[in-house]
Structures are given as C-alpha cells and as structure tokens.
Amino acid sequence: MTHTVPTEIMKEIEGLVKELNYNAYLYYVLDSPVMADADYDKSYRRLRDLEEHYHYILPDSPTQRVGAPALEKFAKVKHEEPMLSLDNAFSPDELREFDKRNRKLLSPDDVLEYTVEPKYDGLAMELIYIDGVLTSASTRGDGYEGEDVTRNIRTIKAIPLKIENSTVPARVDIRGEVYMQIADFEALNLQRAKDGEPPFANPRNAAAGSIRQLDPSITASRRLLLACYGLGFAKGLSLTSHAELINWLKQARFPVPAAFVMAKDIEEVISAVTNIEIGRQSFPFETDGAVVKVNAFALQQKLGMKTREPRWATAYKFKAHQAATLIRDIQSSVGRTGVITPFAVFEPVRIGGVTVSRSTLHNWDEIQRKDIRIGDTVLVERAGDVIPHVIAVLTEKRTGAEQVVPLPVVCPACGAGVVREEGEVAVRCISLHCPAQVQEKIIHFSSRGGMDIEGLGEKNVELFYSRGLIKHFEDIYRLKKEDLLELPRFAEKSADNLIAAIGKSKQAALSRFLFSIGILHVGEYAAKVLARNFRKLEDLYNISPEEIITIKQMGDKIAGSVSAFFSDPKNIDLLNSMVKLGIIITNPDYETEKTAGPLDGMTFVITGSMPKPRKEIETLIEKHGGHAASAVSKSTSYLLTGDDPGSKLDKAKQLGVKVISYEELLKLIEDKDKQPKLF
Numbered sequence: 265m266t267h268t269v270p271t272e273i274m275k276e277i278e279g280l281v282k283e284l285n286y287n288a289y290l291y292y293v294l295d296s297p298v299m300a301d302a303d304y305d306k307s308y309r310r311l312r313d314l315e316e317h318y319h320y321i322l323p324d325s326p327t328q329r330v331g332a333p334a335l336e337k338f339a340k341v342k343h344e345e346p347m348l349s350l351d352n353a354f355s356p357d358e359l360r361e362f363d364k365r366n367r368k369l370l371s372p373d374d375v376l377e378y379t380v381e382p383k384y385d386g387l388a389m390e391l392i393y394i395d396g397v398l399t400s401a402s403t404r405g406d407g408y409e410g411e412d413v414t415r416n417i418r419t420i421k422a423i424p425l426k427i428e429n430s431t432v433p434a435r436v437d438i439r440g441e442v443y444m445q446i447a448d449f450e451a452l453n454l455q456r457a458k459d460g461e462p463p464f465a466n467p468r469n470a471a472a473g474s475i476r477q478l479d480p481s482i483t484a485s486r487r488l489l490l491a492c493y494g495l496g497f498a499k500g501l502s503l504t505s506h507a508e509l510i511n512w513l514k515q516a517r518f519p520v521p522a523a524f525v526m527a528k529d530i531e532e533v534i535s536a537v538t539n540i541e542i543g544r545q546s547f548p549f550e551t552d553g554a555v556v557k558v559n560a561f562a563l564q565q566k567l568g569m570k571t572r573e574p575r576w577a578t579a580y581k582f583k584a585h586q587a588a589t590l591i592r593d594i595q596s597s598v599g600r601t602g603v604i605t606p607f608a609v610f611e612p613v614r615i616g617g618v619t620v621s622r623s624t625l626h627n628w629d630e631i632q633r634k635d636i637r638i639g640d641t642v643l644v645e646r647a648g649d650v651i652p653h654v655i656a657v658l659t660e661k662r663t664g665a666e667q668v669v670p671l672p673v674v675c676p677a678c679g680a681g682v683v684r685e686e687g688e689v690a691v692r693c694i695s696l697h698c699p700a701q702v703q704e705k706i707i708h709f710s711s712r713g714g715m716d717i718e719g720l721g722e723k724n725v726e727l728f729y730s731r732g733l734i735k736h737f738e739d740i741y742r743l744k745k746e747d748l749l750e751l752p753r754f755a756e757k758s759a760d761n762l763i764a765a766i767g768k769s770k771q772a773a774l775s776r777f778l779f780s781i782g783i784l785h786v787g788e789y790a791a792k793v794l795a796r797n798f799r800k801l802e803d804l805y806n807i808s809p810e811e812i813i814t815i816k817q818m819g820d821k822i823a824g825s826v827s828a829f830f831s832d833p834k835n836i837d838l839l840n841s842m843v844k845l846g847i848i849i850t851n852p853d854y855e856t857e858k859t860a861g862p863l864d865g866m867t868f869v870i871t872g873s874m875p876k877p878r879k880e881i882e883t884l885i886e887k888h889g890g891h892a893a894s895a896v897s898k899s900t901s902y903l904l905t906g907d908d909p910g911s912k913l914d915k916a917k918q919l920g921v922k923v924i925s926y927e928e929l930l931k932l933i934e935d936k937d938k939q940p941k942l943f
C-alpha cells in the first residue's frame with residue numbers, strides 16, 4: 265500500500281528537514297545555535313509525525329541520523345555502540361504515556377523501576393578505558409563517529425586517567441557530559457571581554473568551544489567538569505542495572521550526576537522530575553530537563569530501540585526560565601552587512617542562574633509589533649541554549665513615562681543616512697566608508713565560525729583599525745610582531761600568540777573561507793553548498809547568477825549576491841592578494857560523486873551560437889555530472905564551440921583546453937565507458 269502524499273505535506277516535510285538540518289549544523293558543528301531548543305523539538309516532532317503518517321522520509325531527514333558530521337580538523341573515532349539521543353517528554357502526562365508504552369511491551373512479572381537524574385547541558389563524550397587506562401575520548405559527532413579529543417579530555421581534572429579502587433574491566437566505554445558551571449562560565453566571559461574576545465552565548469557553548477581546541481593548553485585553562493551517566497561497549501564488567509552502573513562509576517571515582525534518584529513507579533518519577541525542576545534554580549550548573557531511564561539492563565534490552573532513540577529512556581524537558589526586568593535603554597549596532605539591529609539594555613537580572621543585561625530586539629518591526637518602549641518592564645526568557653529574548657511587555661506596569669523609540673534615520677556608527685528596502689524589515693547603512701561595517705566584517709572573518717583566529721576579537725580589531733594597521737581582512741595577514749609590540753595591550757607572549765593564531769588560520773576549507781569573507785546572504789549553510797558544487801575559489805570568479813541557480817538549494821537572492829560579489833574586480837583583487845599572502849584553501853566538501861554521471865568532474869564553457877538554447881545545454885551538462893562555467897581557465901575541461909565563437913576560443917587554445925562541438929558533447933555523454941578522467 266502506498267499512500268499518496270499531498271503536495272503541501274511534501275513541501276512542509278521538505279521545509280522542516282531543511283530547517284532542522286540547518287539548525288543541527290549550527291548547533292552541533294558550529295556551536296552557534298539560532299533556534300530555541302523548544303522550537304527545534306517542536307519542529308522535530310512535527311516532522312517525525314508527518315513522516316510516520318505519510319511514510320514519506322527524505323534521505324537527509326534528521327530523523328534518519330543522530331546528529332551532525334564532525335568538524336574536519338580532529339581525527340575521527342568510531343563508537344563501538346552508537347551514541348543515540350533521547351526522545352523527549354514535555355508534561356507529566358507524556359511521562360505516563362512513556363510508562364504505558366513500556367508496560368505494554370513488557371510482561372506483567374517484570375519489575376519496572378526507573379532512575380531520574382538532571383540532564384546536564386554540555387557536550388556528550390565517550391571515554392574508552394582499556395585495562396583501566398583512559399585511551400581514547402571522543403565527542404558524540406553523528407552518533408556513530410565522533411572527534412578524537414583525548415588530549416583535551418585528559419586536561420580535565422575530574423576525569424580519572426586510570427580506573428582504581430574498583431573492578432577493572434578489560435574494556436569499558438563510559439558516556440558522560442562535559443560541562444561548565446555557571447559561575448565559571450560567567451568568569452570566563454568576563455575575562456574574554458577584557459581580552460577583546462566575543463563572549464560565549466551560554467555554558468554549553470563555552471564547554472563545547474573549550475573541548476574543540478586544537479591546543480590542549482587552552483582547554484586546560486578552562487574549568488570544565490564531567491558527569492558520567494552511561495555505558496557503551498563493555499567487556500569484563502557484570503552489572504545488571506543503571507543504578508549499579510552509577511554505583512560502580514562512583515566507586516571508580518568518576519563524577520556522576522547530582523540528584524540521582526530511584527523511582528518505583530511513574531508517579532515517583534513525576535515527583536522526582538518536579539523536584540529537580542524546582543531545585544535547579546540553586547544548581548551550580550545549567551540543566552534544561554531530567555533524564556528518566558528504565559533501571560534494569562535486562563528490561564532495557566527487552567524494550568530495545570526505535571530508529572533513532574532507545575525506547576527505555578526519555579528526557580523530560582523543563583519550561584524555559586523567565587524573569588521580569590526593566591528596559592533602561594534601547595540602542596542599536598551596525599552589522600557587517602550594514603544592517604542596523606536594535607538591542608535592549610536591561611536592569612541586570614538573574615535568569616536561571618545567569619546574569620542577563622541585554623538582548624537583541626531583532627529589528628524595528630519587532631519593536632513595533634510588541635510595542636517595546638524604553639522604561640518598559642518586560643518578560644525575558646532564557647531557554648537552555650539560546651540568547652535571551654523579550655517575550656512580552658508587561659503593559660500593566662506602565663507609568664506613562666515610557667518612551668517610544670523611533671526608526672533610526674542615520675547610522676549610529678557613521679552618521680550616514682539609512683535605507684530600508686521595499687519588502688525588507690532590515691534598516692541598513694549603505695555607506696562604503698562605515699567603520700562599523702568594516703570592523704564587523706573583520707571580526708566576523710576572524711571569529712570562531714569564520715577563520716577562527718584566537719585573540720583577534722572585537723577589542724583588538726577596534727584597536728588595530730583605529731591605528732590604521734588593519735583596513736580590511738587581508739591586512740590581518742600583513743601584521744607583524746613588531747607592529748603589535750608598539751601597542752599598549754601587547755607583550756612578547758601575547759604578540760607571539762596572535763601571530764601564531766593568524767598563521768594557523770592560513771589553512772582553510774573553502775566553505776569556511778566563503779562564509780568568513782561575508783558575502784551578503786551567504787551563511788554557513790550556503791557556503792557549504794557552494795563548496796560542494798565548486799571545486800575551488802577561482803571557479804566562482806565572474807560566475808553568473810544563472811549558473812548558481814542551477815544548484816538546487818540556491819535561490820535568486822543568494823545567486824544575485826554571490827554573482828555580484830565575484831564580479832567585482834575589487835573583491836577579486838582582495839581574494840588574489842590574500843592567496844599571495846599565503847592563504848591556502850582546500851575543499852574537502854567538494855562532491856565529486858554527487859551524480860557520478862559521464863561528465864563527472866568536468867567543467868565546460870560554452871561559446872558561439874548553439875543548436876539548442878544555452879540554458880538547456882547547461883542543464884544537460886549538469887544533469888550528467890558536469891559543471892558549466894562562464895569563463896575559460898586552466899581548470900576548464902572542454903570549450904564547447906558553436907558558430908562564430910568569440911575570444912574564449914583564443915583563450916582556450918592559449919591554455920591548451922580541448923575544443924569540442926555540441927555533437928561531440930552528446931557523444932561524450934553516450935560514451936560512458938571511455939570517458940577521460942581529469943581529476
């Protein structure tokens with residue numbers, strides 16, 4: 265029986281997959297979440313329900329995998345047993361449902377008991393001990409394969425390097441969460457502000473960012489902790505329940521979750537999770553839920569797995585933290601694309617243990633829609649993993665003295681007039697000389713998601729810019745130690761460190777580089793898509809919007825701005841001079857096997873009048889795995905010539921590029937066996 269899937273459902277599923285995949289990428293790979301966890305969970309559930317109901321599952325659906333691929337810079341480690349994620353429950357009734365489902369699958373004689381522990385908001389890890397010695401530590405990655413962070417994990421003092429004081433199994437894979445306490449997180453952000461580095465959004469990001477350091481000494485300088493709560497593969501360890509495991513871990517001197525309790529039935533579970541939810545205000549660490557597990561391993565085994573998560577465990581999600589506070593001021597900042605973003609300055613308030621003193625208001629439409637005024641008391645929410653945001657204005661607290669903030673008419677950074685394009689919510693400064701934009705561009709370029717130059721944060725960029733040392737990001741690669749030593753903030757060691765960090769950033773993946781240079785509308789995802797489709801940077805030079813639109817994921821807006829960027833000779837000069845200054849761009853994302861067609865890996869340029877419309881020929885080339893480019897270069901495989909070829913023919917001859925006719929192209933497509941392999 266096949267169901268017919270209504271078009272609007274297919275569209276919704278495709279939209280959800282795209283949205284969730286993009287956010288998973290931001291969350292897992294880049295540690296820079298934009299979507300609230302609760303929203304993510306909601307969308308995820310909606311997708312899963314639709315997939316189940318309509319039997320329509322896209323191959324790249326997030327329900328078909330556990331997380332996101334690991335970053336390229338660490339070695340990879342396979343998990344002997346997959347590290348799965350957990351299903352969620354959002355209310356006591358959903359916990360009762362969970363219990364009911366379990367009971368249905370078990371027999372009446374089975375003694376079903378549960379354990380409850382707080383869910384640590386950190387980074388999941390697997391630690392492998394062979395003959396009691398820590399031999400490997402890796403992140404979860406996509407659940408099957410993670411990043412090897414052994415050297416970094418060893419710097420965490422809470423982790424035993426050797427199992428002592430207990431049974432020592434031949435091998436045991438221990439799962440746990442690396443996290444940072446709230447106080448340590450706040451101290452770290454304070455220090456980063458002093459050093460001119462961007463703050464971490466939350467303790468989870470701080471922990472993840474500290475583990476994913478190529479230099480273990482940086483990890484060592486951060487106060488990280490660990491809570492161990494699970495077992496992967498094990499040999500020579502005979503335990504029968506989760507409670508026994510926790511006991512064994514405790515004996516073996518592993519840190520285990522605080523507030524771990526046993527529950528005889530689901531009502532006891534509900535009262536335990538409620539206690540944790542109330543008590544979490546005073547926990548030194550961040551938690552956004554509690555994990556409920558079936559205690560007996562035999563029953564866990566009997567219950568087994570669904571496609572993506574175990575049936576025997578669930579994560580009970582707490583409501584987001586909220587607090588009321590006063591808006592002291594509404595200010596605005598200018599981003600690297602000239603967008604002027606308003607933000608609220610609050611009377612500092614503790615929300616879920618973290619001090620919050622400002623939050624973005626996104627755009628002026630949002631301010632008008634919510635009618636947010638200076639002097640208003642507002643309700644602010646902070647969900648585990650996102651930047652705080654204003655939920656609502658408490659209008660009953662108004663005194664009449666509140667001030668409405670008008671739409672800006674001039675740029676707060678340079679005083680130039682601002683524009684608001686039709687159909688856009690954003691207000692923009694379009695001055696080419698706006699110092700805020702140049703500085704923001706440089707800050708973005710060197711940020712962690714960008715070229716990752718440790719130590720080149722806001723404060724230092726400001727300093728270098730004001731001294732005329734950096735006018736654009738290429739100048740970063742011209743900085744010398746002597747220049748730095750003349751500045752107030754630098755000494756021998758800090759200058760050496762920054763120069764070393766700059767040197768390290770010279771090796772970059774194309775996707776990262778494309779994201780870093782800040783092309784309008786090109787976020788991490790678009791940059792990745794471009795890297796998958798274009799072998800090297802030069803392939804994008806003078807590209808037409810039409811060529812970009814042939815890529816499935818690319819729309820008019822991105823195509824237009826990418827084409828405009830790479831058609832501007834000033835930009836090309838900038839890129840070329842960066843290459844001259846020693847930037848080496850590699851492209852591990854390029855998908856040579858995406859179509860495996862007869863034209864796989866070949867680049868064609870068309871010139872002269874063709875028997876078919878040009879667009880149609882380009883589509884034909886793409887369909888068979890080839891790539892149609894607009895300019896002849898050394899990487900061009902064939903120049904496809906019709907009548908009256910232009911100067912491209914001369915260029916092709918000069919570079920020794922093969923010249924073929926339309927008929928020969930068709931023959932090439934048919935001649936599957938004899939295709940020349942060029943790359």
Ligand SMILES: [Zn+2]
Nearest residue numbers: 675678693698
């Ligand atoms: Zn400006």
